Amino acid sequence: MNSEKLTPSQIFVIAVFSILGVDILVVPHDMVLLADQDAWISLLLGGVLLFIGAIPFLYLLNIYPDKDLPQIILQVAGQWIGRMLLFPIVFFVIMYAAMSTRLFAQALKLFLVDKTPLWILVISLVVVAAYMVYKDVFTLGAVLDILFPITIISLIILIVLSLQNLEPDRIKPILFRNTKNVIKAIIPGFYHFAGFGAISYFMCYAADRKSAYKAYLLGIGVPVFFYVITTVICIMVFGVPPLKVIVYPTLNLSKSIEFEAAILDRLESFMAVFWISMVFSSLAIFYYASVRNISEFFSIPHKYRIYVIYAHILILPIIALIPSSSIDVFELHDKVKYIEVFIGFVIFPIVTAWAVIKKKRGMQQ
Amino acid sequence: MKESKLSIILLLITISMLIFTGCWDRRDIEDRGYVLGIAVDSYTPSNSQAKGDEAKKEEFEETQTAIGQPIYEMTVQLPIIKRSPSLAASGAGSSGGQPKTWQISQSGNAFISMEREMESRTSLTLYYEHLQVLILSDKVLKDGLHNMIDFFLRHREMRTSVSLFVAEGSAKKILEVVPQEEDHSSTYLFELPINADKNAGIAYKHNLGEAMNCLRSGDAFVLPRVEATKDEIKITGGALIKDGKMVGWADELDIEVTNIIADKYKGGTVMGRMPGNNEAIIVMEVTSARTKVVPIIENGELRFDVDIKMKGKYAEQVGVTSGGRVDKNFIKECEKEFAKTIETRCKKTIEKMQKEYNVDVFQLNRIVRTQKPAYWEEVKDDWDEIFQNLDINVKANVTIQIIGVMK
Numbered sequence: 001m002n003s004e005k006l007t008p009s010q011i012f013v014i015a016v017f018s019i020l021g022v023d024i025l026v027v028p029h030d031m032v033l034l035a036d037q038d039a040w041i042s043l044l045l046g047g048v049l050l051f052i053g054a055i056p057f058l059y060l061l062n063i064y065p066d067k068d069l070p071q072i073i074l075q076v077a078g079q080w081i082g083r084m085l086l087f088p089i090v091f092f093v094i095m096y097a098a099m100s101t102r103l104f105a106q107a108l109k110l111f112l113v114d115k116t117p118l119w120i121l122v123i124s125l126v127v128v129a130a131y132m133v134y135k136d137v138f139t140l141g142a143v144l145d146i147l148f149p150i151t152i153i154s155l156i157i158l159i160v161l162s163l164q165n166l167e168p169d170r171i172k173p174i175l176f177r178n179t180k181n182v183i184k185a186i187i188p189g190f191y192h193f194a195g196f197g198a199i200s201y202f203m204c205y206a207a208d209r210k211s212a213y214k215a216y217l218l219g220i221g222v223p224v225f226f227y228v229i230t231t232v233i234c235i236m237v238f239g240v241p242p243l244k245v246i247v248y249p250t251l252n253l254s255k256s257i258e259f260e261a262a263i264l265d266r267l268e269s270f271m272a273v274f275w276i277s278m279v280f281s282s283l284a285i286f287y288y289a290s291v292r293n294i295s296e297f298f299s300i301p302h303k304y305r306i307y308v309i310y311a312h313i314l315i316l317p318i319i320a321l322i323p324s325s326s327i328d329v330f331e332l333h334d335k336v337k338y339i340e341v342f343i344g345f346v347i348f349p350i351v352t353a354w355a356v357i358k359k360k361r362g363m364q365q
Numbered sequence: 366m367k368e369s370k371l372s373i374i375l376l377l378i379t380i381s382m383l384i385f386t387g388c389w390d391r392r393d394i395e396d397r398g399y400v401l402g403i404a405v406d407s408y409t410p411s412n413s414q415a416k417g418d419e420a421k422k423e424e425f426e427e428t429q430t431a432i433g434q435p436i437y438e439m440t441v442q443l444p445i446i447k448r449s450p451s452l453a454a455s456g457a458g459s460s461g462g463q464p465k466t467w468q469i470s471q472s473g474n475a476f477i478s479m480e481r482e483m484e485s486r487t488s489l490t491l492y493y494e495h496l497q498v499l500i501l502s503d504k505v506l507k508d509g510l511h512n513m514i515d516f517f518l519r520h521r522e523m524r525t526s527v528s529l530f531v532a533e534g535s536a537k538k539i540l541e542v543v544p545q546e547e548d549h550s551s552t553y554l555f556e557l558p559i560n561a562d563k564n565a566g567i568a569y570k571h572n573l574g575e576a577m578n579c580l581r582s583g584d585a586f587v588l589p590r591v592e593a594t595k596d597e598i599k600i601t602g603g604a605l606i607k608d609g610k611m612v613g614w615a616d617e618l619d620i621e622v623t624n625i626i627a628d629k630y631k632g633g634t635v636m637g638r639m640p641g642n643n644e645a646i647i648v649m650e651v652t653s654a655r656t657k658v659v660p661i662i663e664n665g666e667l668r669f670d671v672d673i674k675m676k677g678k679y680a681e682q683v684g685v686t687s688g689g690r691v692d693k694n695f696i697k698e699c700e701k702e703f704a705k706t707i708e709t710r711c712k713k714t715i716e717k718m719q720k721e722y723n724v725d726v727f728q729l730n731r732i733v734r735t736q737k738p739a740y741w742e743e744v745k746d747d748w749d750e751i752f753q754n755l756d757i758n759v760k761a762n763v764t765i766q767i768i769g770v771m772k
Contacts, residue, residue: 110521113390114390115389116390120389173734173736176739238574238578239578241578245581256524
């Protein structure tokens with residue numbers, strides 16, 4: 001094993017970026033469709049659910065400290081059942097990576113580069129991510145560490161500048177005859193935190209387990225915080241009925257900010273910094289996870305890993321470009337997230353329980 | 366080994382030079398037509414007797430519509446860059462009385478097709494990122510703002526901060542103004558509302574984003590109305606919009622009251638009769654104003670308490686000799702007088718909105734919706750009727766803090 005280790009701060013940013021992805025562009029719209037002005041409550045409760053889901057998961061990782069997720073599953077459940085359990089994960093990770101690339105390219109095309117073909121945007125992003133994955137986890141951790149402050153600072157700037165357009169009344173009435181919808185929207189709220197499991201591919205490289213767990217739990221709190229805040233701000237700036245028709249509210253938010261002085265006139269091109277690096281980071285994480293999944297699933301030895309990376313340069317753009325219209329993309333993106341819930345609440349508990357039983361038996365013998 | 370590495374690097378450089386020479390969206394800055402303002406009028410078929418060039422121009426302005434008849438006439442304003450003052454200063458171009466802008470008109474029913482038709486008449490690509498004003502004629506608004514605004518909201522280059530104005534009669538005329546100080550009428554018009562903190566007669570809400578929010582929420586709102594001479598534009602009152610359609614005009618005093626009740630009053634003046642001297646007029650300059658609108662439900666009846674708190678300066682007295690009478694008692698009297706004028710003015714406007722137009726321009730429905738949701742559920746279908754007979758109590762409270770440099 002490599003002597004290099006991931007520092008707690010790198011674990012922290014990986015945890016942040018594995019969740020904070022392209023979803024930030026659409027979260028307010030999606031949630032308001034389901035729960036009106038109380039959308040942020042559902043999202044917050046979805047965040048609580050995320051922490052509940054993360055705990056057995058960390059326990060599982062703790063039993064096998066030097067293995068990553070596909071290795072653990074194959075070890076616990078054996079070669080055949082293990083592969084059956086692994087398959088949905090393989091499928092989810094690759095679909096998730098492809099769909100967020102597509103959503104990203106689509107938003108980029110819509111707001112910044114009108115005539116550039118979609119496939120160029122998709123491929124250029126995938127190729128850069130491929131290079132980073134080729135350089136392995138430690139480079140990945142270091143690069144994300146650099147991107148993190150830029151991303152978060154520009155997101156905070158967006159939020160602070162939006163405060164001038166705020167009309168706090170729009171979030172009221174809170175929970176008025178709407179509790180049913182709020183509860184119904186918790187699970188869809190949780191979908192937006194899909195990707196919290198990606199840390200399992202990196203935890204085995206952590207320098208210090210204990211501080212890594214703390215960093216992870218802190219890290220998944222950051223996206224919850226920003227998703228909830230962005231949703232609250234969007235509701236207060238746009239109001240509920242308009243939000244139901246705006247496809248990318250967060251981008252519209254940056255377009256609606258105005259200054260009396262003409263300085264910083266086109267804020268949205270500046271804001272592109274945050275979401276392009278955000279999507280790139282989450283793509284790189286899922287790219288890496290997918291490469292690991294497929295290597296383990298087909299038992300490909302480490303020295304042929306480079307071919308798996310090359311294969312992804314082809315596979316990812318193909319999947320990303322399958323949906324023909326932007327409406328299809330949103331639908332597919334949502335469907336992919338159902339698998340996430342299945343993985344989080346069915347496969348992970350099964351594997352964890354199995355691992356615990358196995359461990360106890362081993363101790364008895 | 367070393368050689369092969371070098372050759373790979375050379376290969377990479379060559380490939381990237383071939384691939385990354387430019388992007389698809391490259392457009393030279395001088396090829397873009399920066400649309401500064403758009404005016405939308407309703408279409409009237411021309412039957413003028415123009416001949417020659419004029420007639421040809423009118424022919425150009427007609428668009429063949431595939432489906433339906435032309436409804437609107439869109440005019441865009443492009444700056445003529447080579448006649449811009451910065452170039453003139455450097456000696457490259459001198460305007461010499463020639464127009465600095467170019468107005469292109471086109472008729473049709475869909476705005477995108479009108480825009481494309483315009484592109485066949487200009488060598489520039491129309492570019493809307495710097496669009497500042499959108500002027501609509503009252504006729505277009507009476508047909509429905511919600512019917513025509515989609516193009517402007519859906520277009521990726523339009524910003525939600527584009528200002529909306531309403532012109533009585535022809536909107537195109539406003540764009541044709543040649544302003545004294547600014548270069549382009551659009552910029553001139555865009556900068557006008559900046560004085561909103563000195564003159565309260567300007568509607569505070571007037572951009573595309575706000576209009577969309579109100580349209581989608583079904584709230585009534587006011588858009589500022591503009592009038593023009595050959596070289597001047599003035600904001601005079603506003604147009605009342607209800608359910609996406611214009612229902613009437615509001616004058617400047619109405620707009621001021623709307624701003625006060627919406628708590629968006631940024632500053633202005635209040636007049637009154639001088640206590641103890643009915644001939645003379647006293648004026649207060651408002652420095653800060655806060656309004657609280659409280660819905661109260663008693664015995665199933667809704668009423669509103671509007672509580673206005675204003676602070677200001679004793680700014681002027683007209684019709685008497687200057688100075689010599691300001692003391693504590695006098696100021697107390699003045700405060701009462703100012704409060705009285707504010708109250709009467711608010712009452713007058715409220716009554717006008719309730720009885721004459723039945724437009725909830727104060728957006729009281731929003732206050733009920735957010736603060737008394739249970740009551741709102743009951744009455745939301747017949748809010749129009751309820752608003753008309755609503756009891757709105759206005760109470761003003763004025764404090765004079767500064768009296769100027771003399772007593």
